[in-house]
Amino acid sequence: MKVKVLYFASIREKLGRNAEEIDLPSGVATIASLRSHLRARGGAWAEALADGKLLRAAVNQDMSQPSAAIKGGDEVAFFPPVTGG
Amino acid sequence: MKISIQQQDFDLGAEVKAISGNPKIGAVASFIGLVREVEMTLEHYPGMTERAIGKIVEEAKARWQVMDCTVIHRYGALKPNDQIVLVAVASSHRGDAFAACQFIMDYLKTQAPFWKKEQAAGGARWVEAKDSDDKAAERWK
Numbered sequence: 001m002k003v004k005v006l007y008f009a010s011i012r013e014k015l016g017r018n019a020e021e022i023d024l025p026s027g028v029a030t031i032a033s034l035r036s037h038l039r040a041r042g043g044a045w046a047e048a049l050a051d052g053k054l055l056r057a058a059v060n061q062d063m064s065q066p067s068a069a070i071k072g073g074d075e076v077a078f079f080p081p082v083t084g085g
Numbered sequence: 086m087k088i089s090i091q092q093q094d095f096d097l098g099a100e101v102k103a104i105s106g107n108p109k110i111g112a113v114a115s116f117i118g119l120v121r122e123v124e125m126t127l128e129h130y131p132g133m134t135e136r137a138i139g140k141i142v143e144e145a146k147a148r149w150q151v152m153d154c155t156v157i158h159r160y161g162a163l164k165p166n167d168q169i170v171l172v173a174v175a176s177s178h179r180g181d182a183f184a185a186c187q188f189i190m191d192y193l194k195t196q197a198p199f200w201k202k203e204q205a206a207g208g209a210r211w212v213e214a215k216d217s218d219d220k221a222a223e224r225w226k
Contacts, residue, residue, distance in 0.1 A: 009128055009200035010211045061133040063196060077130060077198075081214030084127070084158060084199025085118050085170050085190060 001072025005034075008079035011055070014048040024072060031057045032066035034076060049078070056081055086142055087155040090134045095157045095171055104153035104175045114182035115173040116190050120163045123203045125212075127160040127169070130198035134158065141192040145174070148188070149181040156189065160199065188225050194218040 001024045012018045028037050035057075039049045049055065058077045059068050070076055087103075089095075101113050138156050145151055153175040163169060172189045176182040201212040 006130070008130055008198070009202070058130070058133055058198070061130070061136050063137070077133070079130070079198065080200060080211065082195065082198050083201045083212045083214050084129070084197045085194040 003034075003070060003072065004075045005038075006075065006077040008077065010080055011048050011078055014044050016044070024070070029069055029071070030066065031059065031064055031068045031070060031076065034070060035066070035078070054081060055079065086153065087157075088135055088138050088142065089155075089157045090129060090131070090138075091157065091159060092161040094159070094168055097171060097173075100155050100157065100171060101173055104155055104173060107152055107175070109177055110152050110175045111177050112179040112182040113173060113175045114179065114186040115171065116186055117168055118170040118190075120165050120167045120169055122165055123205060124162070124164050125201050125203045126162050126209075128200045128202070129158075129160045133198045137197045138193060141189055141196060144192070145185040145189050149185040150176050150178070151181065151185050152176055154185070154189070156193070158193075158197065158199065191218075191221040191225060195222045 002021050003024055005022050006019045007015050028034050035049050039046050056079055057064050059070055060075050097115060097117060101115060105113055142154050142156060151174055155173045157171040159169055172186050174182045174185045195218055202209050203212055
């Protein structure tokens with residue numbers, strides 16, 4: 001089951017990519033667990049998505065909490081707190 | 086209702102005129118955000134920006150009497166004094182127009198997926214979100 005993951009702003013710069021498709025491993029069914037799963041790649045991932053880093057996430061273009069559920073076919077995005085307006 | 090995420094500049098007068106036609110409208114309140122002091126580039130999340138602002142406007146309509154509303158937010162490269170964002174609300178009375186306009190701006194600052202990168206002397210740096218913006222949104226809860 002694949003999800004599309006998008007990265008924006010400083011996260012995008014640190015990771016060197018703006019999007020990817022990920023096969024959701026079994027057991028990864030929330031924003032928080034997806035973040036841990038990506039963090040486990042190490043290097044820039046461990047740093048950009050570190051526990052202490054204040055990040056926001058969206059599922060299917062709705063701002064979501066870490067506990068929000070994700071499933072195959074979803075569009076997930078990770079980004080810093082927004083600074084528009 | 087009009088929500089536009091665009092690169093090009095906008096004209097306040099034209100936008101206000103466009104939402105003032107209904108004879109029941111007695112008040113139009115508007116806000117313009119400008120670039121202050123530095124050059125910057127605005128990034129956004131296409132799709133989510135329109136959706137998030139749409140949700141904010143729907144909430145404003147649920148809380149106040151909003152007869153019409155326009156939100157325009159630019160993205161891309163902007164210079165000092167450039168216009169960034171417009172919020173204009175038309176209501177029968179000024180209480181609703183003022184409150185809805187401020188509410189929409191306060192929520193946009195914390196919910197709309199834009200990110201500013203400023204050109205500073207030492208190079209480009211991403212602007213950090215401010216606590217004061219979160220507090221401004223909180224007061225409407």
